[in-house]
Amino acid sequence: xxxxxxxxxxxxxxxxxxxxxxxxxxxxxxxxxxxxxxxxxxxxxxxxxxxxxxxxxxxxxxxxxxxxxxxxxxxxxxxxxxxxxxxxxxxxxxxxxxxxxxxxxxxxxxxxxxxxxxxxxxxxxxxxxxxxxxxxxxxxxxxxxxxxxxxxxxxxxxxxxxxxxxxxxxxxxxxxxxxxxxxxxxxxxxxxxxxxxxxxxxxxxxxxxxxxxxxxxxxxxxxxxxxxxxxxxxxxxxxxxxxxxxxxxxxxxxxxxxxxxxxxxxxxxxxxxxxxxxxxxxxxxxxxxxx
Amino acid sequence: xxxxxxxxxxxxxxxxxxxxxxxxxxxxxxxxxxxxxxxxxxxxxxxxxxxxxxxxxxxxxxxxxxxxxxxxxxxxxxxxxxxxxxxxxxxxxxxxxxxxxxxxxxxxxxxxxxxxxxxxxxxxxxxxxxxxxxxxxxxxxxxxxxxxxxxxxxxxxxxxxxxxxxxxxxxxxxxxxxxxxxxxxxxxxxxxxxxxxxxxxxxxxxxxxxxxxxxxxxxxxxxxxxxxxxxxxxxxxxxxxxxxxxxxxxxxxxxxxxxxxx
Numbered sequence: 139x140x141x142x143x144x145x146x147x148x149x150x151x152x153x154x155x156x157x158x159x160x161x162x163x164x165x166x167x168x169x170x171x172x173x174x175x176x177x178x179x180x181x182x183x184x185x186x187x188x189x190x191x192x193x194x195x196x197x198x199x200x201x202x203x204x205x206x207x208x209x210x211x212x213x214x215x216x217x218x219x220x221x222x223x224x225x226x227x228x229x230x231x232x233x234x235x236x237x238x239x240x241x242x243x244x245x246x247x248x249x250x251x252x253x254x255x256x257x258x259x260x261x262x263x264x265x266x267x268x269x270x271x272x273x274x275x276x277x278x279x280x281x282x283x284x285x286x287x288x289x290x291x292x293x294x295x296x297x298x299x300x301x302x303x304x305x306x307x308x309x310x311x312x313x314x315x316x317x318x319x320x321x322x323x324x325x326x327x328x329x330x331x332x333x334x335x336x337x338x339x340x341x342x343x344x345x346x347x348x349x350x351x352x353x354x355x356x357x358x359x360x361x362x363x364x365x366x367x368x369x370x371x372x373x374x375x376x377x378x379x380x381x382x383x384x385x386x387x388x389x390x391x392x393x394x395x396x397x398x399x400x401x402x403x404x405x406x407x408x409x410x411x412x413x414x415x416x417x418x419x420x421x422x423x424x425x426x427x428x429x
Numbered sequence: 430x431x432x433x434x435x436x437x438x439x440x441x442x443x444x445x446x447x448x449x450x451x452x453x454x455x456x457x458x459x460x461x462x463x464x465x466x467x468x469x470x471x472x473x474x475x476x477x478x479x480x481x482x483x484x485x486x487x488x489x490x491x492x493x494x495x496x497x498x499x500x501x502x503x504x505x506x507x508x509x510x511x512x513x514x515x516x517x518x519x520x521x522x523x524x525x526x527x528x529x530x531x532x533x534x535x536x537x538x539x540x541x542x543x544x545x546x547x548x549x550x551x552x553x554x555x556x557x558x559x560x561x562x563x564x565x566x567x568x569x570x571x572x573x574x575x576x577x578x579x580x581x582x583x584x585x586x587x588x589x590x591x592x593x594x595x596x597x598x599x600x601x602x603x604x605x606x607x608x609x610x611x612x613x614x615x616x617x618x619x620x621x622x623x624x625x626x627x628x629x630x631x632x633x634x635x636x637x638x639x640x641x642x643x644x645x646x647x648x649x650x651x652x653x654x655x656x657x658x659x660x661x662x663x664x665x666x667x668x669x670x671x672x673x674x675x676x677x678x679x680x681x682x683x684x685x686x687x688x689x690x691x
Binding site for chain 1: 586593594601602605681684
């Protein structure tokens with residue numbers, strides 16, 4: 139049964155990627171085509187994390203990538219960031235093949251990524267300072283950004299004096315102050331509690347709607363994915379994870395996360411996607427030895 | 430536990446142990462003194478000796494010499510440890526080549542080097558400084574090496590995504606990380622700087638706390654030995670306190686260890 143489901147979904151991929159390639163302008167913000175990522179393991183075996191994944195994100199589009207734990211979602215994001223080069227396939231940013239780091243992208247990490255030895259203000263300002271902006275100007279802008287993420291007056295605090303949610307806000311300001319054209323987010327709100335996640339989601343939508351950057355948002359939470367994004371991409375369970383589904387989210391904007399979850403269209407879409415995702419999640423559990 | 434209660438208990442420990450020392454060295458038990466004062470001295474003799482040293486002022490010169498030796502050993506050892514630690518951490522090939530030699534020299538009990546340093550550098554302060562440097566260098570070196578190696582990969586990737594070049598990574602990421610590791614070992618390395626100085630003096634010198642203790646020992650002046658040890662202990666506690674003050678200023682960004690008040 140499971141085997142049949144896989145066969146069907148890989149047919150779905152071919153159809154989807156063709157549409158993705160033909161139907162869009164060449165100036166996609168991110169265009170990953172047939173990306174395969176393999177790692178050499180210690181015992182000389184080769185582990186394929188992601189196999190022939192094609193994914194494009196249009197300028198101004200918010201794409202959520204959903205898949206079971208350990209399916210290589212983050213790996214795909216690292217390719218788009220230029221932190222990892224694919225074993226096969228290509229990555230292009232605004233039509234230019236990506237070499238080295240992706241200078242147009244901002245990356246919000248899942249783990250703690252703030253500099254613990256810098257205050258919140260210095261953490262936010264550093265992206266401008268290393269680009270040659272004067273300290274005074276960088277600090278003024280950092281204070282403005284801290285205010286935008288709801289942390290006015292928290293500038294002199296060190297990361298360990300902030301809560302998990304506050305640290306994520308600082309992280310968001312740290313990335314956005316450089317005004318990246320592309321925003322890469324790797325389960326950024328994963329470690330937060332449910333209420334804080336909702337508040338952070340609304341904050342993110344609020345900031346994003348101001349200048350509509352292209353967003354790749356990795357999550358394992360389907361509800362969060364639908365509530366936030368324009369399009370939800372589903373990945374299969376690893377190893378050799380593939381992209382197996384692609385749904386547009388027809389919900390109107392601006393959205394409020396807690397309200398959009400009451401919309402019948404939200405439930406309809408959630409049910410449809412969950413049908414496909416459920417099998418993959420179970421497969422993922424089977425491979426990682428249970429949840 | 431309140432501060433006052435803790436302080437009272439700490440004082441109690443000192444009173445009880447000094448009291449026991451006093452009783453055992455002066456009051457006969459079953460007609461026999463258990464700790465003969467010739468070998469163990471008495472608290473009053475030791476106290477009188479310390480008062481004499483300070484009132485005559487002879488001790489200050491010795492303290493100054495030991496302080497200078499320990500400070501020089503600490504500064505030279507730390508600078509060397511930071512430089513080599515950074516170099517090894519950033520150049521894995523160099524680290525791999527020198528690895529067995531570093532381990533070999535570090536395994537060597539440093540005391541055996543003291544006569545060689547005395548031979549090379551004479552009986553002045555520099556042979557003691559050299560001994561202290563061999564102790565401090567390795568502590569700082571290992572910590573800086575570890576600090577540079579153990580920068581969180583996420584923090585490093587974040588720094589690179591924020592546009593830092595190699596030089597900026599050094600300044601904003603590697604250096605603060607290495608410093609925090611170095612400061613976490615500050616108490617140990619300062620302590621070893623003093624150990625190097627005192628052991629060096631003990632084995633051959635004309636001044637310093639180690640010299641006083643060695644001289645007293647040479648004439649079976651046990652009160653002098655104990656008095657020297659007490660002054661040395663007070664000296665180390667004072668230095669340790671100064672280190673704590675410096676540490677608190679420099680590492681404000683670090684979370685304080687879980688509150689231990691109950």
